[in-house]
Amino acid sequence: QEDVFKKLVAHCKEYGFVFQSSEIYDGLGAVYDYGQMGVELKNNIKKYWWDSMVLLHENVVGIDSAIFMHPTIWKASGHVDAFNDPLIDNKDSKKRYRADVLIEELLAKYEDKMNKEVEKAAKKFGDSFDEAKFRETNVRVLENQAKWDEIHNRFTKALNDSDLEELRQIIVDYEVVCPISGTRNWTDVRQFNLMFATEMGSTADGALKVYLRPETAQGIFVNFLNVQKTGRMKIPFGIAQIGKAFRNEIVARQFIFRMREFEQMEMQFFVQPGTELEWFAKWKETRLKWHKALGLGDHKYRYHDHEKLAHYANAATDIEFQMPFGFKEVEGIHSRTDFDLSSHQQYSGKKMQYFDPEKGENYIPYVIETSIGVDRMFLSVLAASYCEEEVDGKDGAKESRVVLRIPPALAPVKMAVLPLVKKDGLPELARQIIDDLKFDFNCQYDEKDSIGKRYRRQDAIGTPFCVTIDHQSTEDGTVTIRYRDTMEQDRVKIADLQSIITKKVSM
Ligand code: ATP
Numbered sequence: 001q002e003d004v005f006k007k008l009v010a011h012c013k014e015y016g017f018v019f020q021s022s023e024i025y026d027g028l029g030a031v032y033d034y035g036q037m038g039v040e041l042k043n044n045i046k047k048y049w050w051d052s053m054v055l056l057h058e059n060v061v062g063i064d065s066a067i068f069m070h071p072t073i074w075k076a077s078g079h080v081d082a083f084n085d086p087l088i089d090n091k092d093s094k095k096r097y098r099a100d101v102l103i104e105e106l107l108a109k110y111e112d113k114m115n116k117e118v119e120k121a122a123k124k125f126g127d128s129f130d131e132a133k134f135r136e137t138n139v140r141v142l143e144n145q146a147k148w149d150e151i152h153n154r155f156t157k158a159l160n161d162s163d164l165e166e167l168r169q170i171i172v173d174y175e176v177v178c179p180i181s182g183t184r185n186w187t188d189v190r191q192f193n194l195m196f197a198t199e200m201g202s203t204a205d206g207a208l209k210v211y212l213r214p215e216t217a218q219g220i221f222v223n224f225l226n227v228q229k230t231g232r233m234k235i236p237f238g239i240a241q242i243g244k245a246f247r248n249e250i251v252a253r254q255f256i257f258r259m260r261e262f263e264q265m266e267m268q269f270f271v272q273p274g275t276e277l278e279w280f281a282k283w284k285e286t287r288l289k290w291h292k293a294l295g296l297g298d299h300k301y302r303y304h305d306h307e308k309l310a311h312y313a314n315a316a317t318d319i320e321f322q323m324p325f326g327f328k329e330v331e332g333i334h335s336r337t338d339f340d341l342s343s344h345q346q347y348s349g350k351k352m353q354y355f356d357p358e359k360g361e362n363y364i365p366y367v368i369e370t371s372i373g374v375d376r377m378f379l380s381v382l383a384a385s386y387c388e389e390e391v392d393g394k395d396g397a398k399e400s401r402v403v404l405r406i407p408p409a410l411a412p413v414k415m416a417v418l419p420l421v422k423k424d425g426l427p428e429l430a431r432q433i434i435d436d437l438k439f440d441f442n443c444q445y446d447e448k449d450s451i452g453k454r455y456r457r458q459d460a461i462g463t464p465f466c467v468t469i470d471h472q473s474t475e476d477g478t479v480t481i482r483y484r485d486t487m488e489q490d491r492v493k494i495a496d497l498q499s500i501i502t503k504k505v506s507m
Contacts, residue, residue: 001089002324002325002388004324006013011402015460017037018255034255040412040413040442041410041412044409045381057238059238062242064241068212069210069222071210074211076340076348076410077340078312079214080483086164086167087190089187099171100307138197183297195248196246197210214400215373216244216245219243221341224270234273235272235356236279245263245264247260262373266372268369269367272365280335283370284303287331288301294381296380296381296385299322299456313334315334316332316334323383329376331373331377332369337366381407385462386402404460406462408505412442412461415437416446417434417444417467418445418469424474426474465481465504478492480492
C-alpha cells in the first residue's frame with residue numbers, strides 16, 4: 001500500500017495533477033500547486049459539491065467571504081486560546097513532532113509488530129492455524145496485546161485530560177519497546193497555536209495583527225444575519241462556502257492530506273434549538289450518500305463518531321475514507337450548538353438573534369456544520385481511481401497500463417479526439433468535432449505518436465472517452481469511441497457524440 005501511495009504521488013507529478021510548491025527552490029513544506037489536470041479535477045469536485053448543496057437544496061445559499069477578518073472573531077471563536085496542537089521536539093534528531101501523531105504512530109507500529117507475529121505463526125501452522133486461540137495462548141502476542149492496550153488507554157486519557165506531561169511520559173516509556181527515532185531525548189510537550197498571523201496597515205498607524213483564517217466557517221457565522229435578512233431566509237436554512245484555509249500544521253506529511261494552505265467546502269445549517277440532533281442525523285446520512293454516489297466503493301467509507309467532543313459541540317462524527325495509509329477523516333459533521341453565534345453576540349455586542357415568524361419569538365439558532373477538505377477529497381478520488389493492470393497488447397502479448405478510473409463527472413478531460421493519421425483530412429475533421437463540443441465538456445486533441453500510446457496517455461489522466469477518426473469517418477460520418485475502463489470500442493455517429501458523452505459525464 002505504501003508503495004502504491006508513492007507511485008500515486010509520482011503519477012500526480014508526471015501527469016500535471018500536483019506539483020510541490022516552489023519546487024525549483026527545493027519546495028516549501030506541505031504546500032502544493034495544482035497543475036493543468038489537477039485544477040480541472042479540483043474544479044469538478046467543487047462543482048459537484050456546490051451543485052448538490054446550493055442548487056439542489058432550496059434552503060441553502062452560498063457566500064464567498066474574505067480570508068482576512070477582524071481579529072476579535074478568532075478570539076470569539078476560541079481559536080486564539082484553544083486552536084493548539086501538542087508539540088514535542090527531539091533534541092538529538094532536531095525533529096519536531098505532534099505528540100498525538102507520534103503516539104498514534106507508535107501504536108500503529110506496535111500493532112504492526114503484533115500482526116507480524118501472528119502472520120509468522122499462521123505461515124508455520126498452515127491450515128490448522130487458529131488465530132484467536134493463538135492470541136489467547138501465545139505469551140509473546142499476549143504480552144504485546146496487553147502493552148498495546150496499556151499505551152492506548154493511557155494515551156486516550158492523556159489526550160482527554162490535555163495532560164502534556166503524561167503525553168511526554170508515554171513517549172519516553174514506550175519508545176524502548178517501539179523505537180521511532182532511536183533516542184529518548186525529548187523536550188517537554190508544549191501547546192502550539194496553528195494560526196498564521198500577519199499585520200494589516202502601516203506600523204505608523206499602529207498595525208493590526210490579523211490571522212489567515214484556519215477555517216471558512218467563521219465567515220459564515222458573522223454574515224448569518226446579512227444573508228438571512230437580505231435573502232429572506234427562514235429557519236431551517238444553510239449557508240455554504242468554498243475557500244482557502246491556513247493552518248501551521250506541526251507535522252505536515254502524507255502529501256496533500258495535511259497541508260498548510262488548503263481548501264474547505266463548508267456548510268452551516270441554522271436550526272431551531274432542540275431540533276439540532278435530528279438535523280445532525282439527517283446531514284450525517286445525506287453527506288455519506290453524497291460520497292457514495294461517486295461510485296468509488298461503498299466499503300471505502302465509514303463513520304467515526306466522536307466520544308470526546310469539542311467544547312462547542314453536542315454531537316460530532318467524521319466520514320473517513322480508506323486512503324492508502326489507512327482510514328482517515330475526509331469530512332467532519334458537527335452539531336455546534338449556538339456556541340459561535342452566542343460568542344459573536346457577546347464579543348461584538350450585536351444581536352445575533354433570529355426572529356421566528358411562526359413562533360413569534362427571537363432566538364439564537366443552533367448550527368449543524370458539514371466541513372470537507374477539497375484536497376483530501378481530491379486525494380481520495382485519485383487513490384481510489386489509480387489502477388495498474390495487465391491488458392492484451394499487440395499480437396496477443398500482455399502489456400501493463402496505468403489507468404485512473406476517475407468518475408466520469410469528475411474527470412479532468414472528458415473526451416480525447418485522435419486522428420488516426422496526420423493527413424487525408426482526418427486532423428481537420430477531429431478539430432471540427434472539438435469545435436462543436438468544446439463548450440459542452442473539456443476536450444483534448446492529440447495527434448502525436450501511435451494510437452496505442454495516445455490511448456495510454458489518456459488512460460493515465462483518466463479520460464473516460466477516446467474518439468478516433470479514421471478514413472471511414474470522412475466518408476460516412478462515424479467514429480470509434482473507446483471506453484477507458486473496458487477498453488471496448490463502438491462505432492457511433494459523430495452527430496450522436498454529444499448526447500452519448502453528456503449522459504455519462506453528468507451527475
Ligand atoms: P485533522 O484531525 O485531520 O487535523 P480536523 O479535525 O482538524 O482534521 P476540521 O477542523 O474538522 O479538521 O476541518 C474540516 C476538514 O478540513 C477536514 O475533514 C479535512 O478534510 C480538512 N482539513 C483540515 N485540516 C486540513 C489540512 N491541514 N490539510 C488539508 N485538509 C485539511
